[in-house]
Amino acid sequence: MALVEYSDSESSSSDSHRPEQSHSESQKSQGIKRKHSSTSESTLPPLPDTFHDLYASTARVSNQDDPTLHGGRQRVTPHVEGNWPTHVYVEWFPSTEHSNRLSDLLTDFNNVQTLPEHQVHSLLRSDLGAELPLHISLSRPVVLLAHQRQPFIDAMTRAISKTTLSPFKAAARGLEWVVNYEKTRWFLVLKLERAPQDGLNKLLHLSNQTVMKFGQPPLYTDLRQYSAGGQNQKRQAGNQGRSKETSAAASSSVIPSESSNEFDLSSSFHVSIGWTLGAPTQPLREKLDATGVDFQSLRVDVTTVKVKIGNGITAISLATKIDPSNRIIEK
Numbered sequence: 001m002a003l004v005e006y007s008d009s010e011s012s013s014s015d016s017h018r019p020e021q022s023h024s025e026s027q028k029s030q031g032i033k034r035k036h037s038s039t040s041e042s043t044l045p046p047l048p049d050t051f052h053d054l055y056a057s058t059a060r061v062s063n064q065d066d067p068t069l070h071g072g073r074q075r076v077t078p079h080v081e082g083n084w085p086t087h088v089y090v091e092w093f094p095s096t097e098h099s100n101r102l103s104d105l106l107t108d109f110n111n112v113q114t115l116p117e118h119q120v121h122s123l124l125r126s127d128l129g130a131e132l133p134l135h136i137s138l139s140r141p142v143v144l145l146a147h148q149r150q151p152f153i154d155a156m157t158r159a160i161s162k163t164t165l166s167p168f169k170a171a172a173r174g175l176e177w178v179v180n181y182e183k184t185r186w187f188l189v190l191k192l193e194r195a196p197q198d199g200l201n202k203l204l205h206l207s208n209q210t211v212m213k214f215g216q217p218p219l220y221t222d223l224r225q226y227s228a229g230g231q232n233q234k235r236q237a238g239n240q241g242r243s244k245e246t247s248a249a250a251s252s253s254v255i256p257s258e259s260s261n262e263f264d265l266s267s268s269f270h271v272s273i274g275w276t277l278g279a280p281t282q283p284l285r286e287k288l289d290a291t292g293v294d295f296q297s298l299r300v301d302v303t304t305v306k307v308k309i310g311n312g313i314t315a316i317s318l319a320t321k322i323d324p325s326n327r328i329i330e331k
Helices: 008-016 023-042 049-054 096-110 146-161 196-213 233-239 248-252 282-289
Strands: 083-092 134-137 142-145 168-179 186-192 270-276 299-302 304-309 312-317 320-322 328-330
Touching: 083 146, 083 196, 083 299, 096 270, 096 282, 134 270, 142 146, 146 196, 146 304, 146 312, 168 196, 168 270, 168 282, 196 299
Parallel strands: none
Antiparallel strands: 083 134, 083 142, 083 304, 168 186, 168 299, 186 270, 304 312, 320 328
């Protein structure tokens, strides 16, 4: 249907027949609009936590590993049909104040480097400026088969739900440079203090037990912790202190124990805020101690453990328990 054009005379004619509004009525109307607008803005409810899980993954732009599409990053785990990349973690959205402070910190780091491979890329915001969630890893990037997905989620849910842990806060204690397992990227991370209730150690222990039952390697751990009756302690002793180099072959021979966590691995927990392709230069390393940031004010609320399998995310609340009939209920 074609658009109908109206002449200027018709437009002005229509305007001339409109009743004029008095000055007092106009002010009253504008006041109501302002009041309504102000009220609406102040009473908007926050988005539920599950909203972020709906859009946690970006659209795939290639079915092959192409580092040029990802700032030079290389895929850690090759894509294999039927395999499902899996990650267990705690998610954190820093406050606006803390997010801005950390963004300024990354800018300061970039001001002391000159080579492209040493550029510190932000994990706080996307290229379009959207806020991104940060996380504390409780597992490596592991791989499950299709039929293992739901049993893995069920196992993690029951393991966490049977603990006495309640939500807690993990405090930051400073910055550090950490390289990934494959030594393809370096990460600028917030190191964390030992958590209340020894919460992070306990959650890591549960996650390690679960992934090992599915034939996957544990994270951040001396494998003697999971040996049966101490039989493997001598053979596994060489793994102590090199948790990031633990191999899948070594871990598959260890039987998970049901004992409590015996090792403090708090020094391994961190939140990555930026990454670079090249090993940090001396100026970037020296910048770690010259930030002037009060890290104790940065605290991560740990209320939920998330399991990401493929693009699907399952949230397991710490505020749950299991009744005698093995049914999960809210505390």
